[in-house]
Amino acid sequence: MLLTKITFFERFEHDILSGTKTITLRDEAESHVITGQILPVSTFETDRWFCDIQIIDVTPVKLTELTEMHAKQENMTLPQLRDVIAEIYPGLEQLFMIRFRILSQ
């Protein structure tokens, strides 16, 4: 079943809207999106809509395969990105990189 919306933690809203965060790494349950799909984006904390995004593509990536390139697209350093992933998805190895662009805000 395709996702019909996606949420982000509020602390990432500015980076998304400014275009400095152009990917998100999710678990399998949140990877069910397809190229070209348009999704409303809201905050995880209060479900406040803040933009629509269009999915560019979805690619499986293992935790051990993350590089500075992934971190740059998250507007983080690689250690910061690894910390965030460990906090949100403790113990998870298989992730999915969702690349997106902002459509409207």
Ligand SMILES: CC(=O)Nc1ccn([C@H]2C[C@H](O)[C@@H](CO)O2)c(=O)n1
């Ligand atoms: C519910 C849930 O999992 N919400 C998430 C998951 C991930 N993110 C952000 C955090 C990092 O920038 C990347 C990598 O996971 O995606 C999020 O904002 N909300």
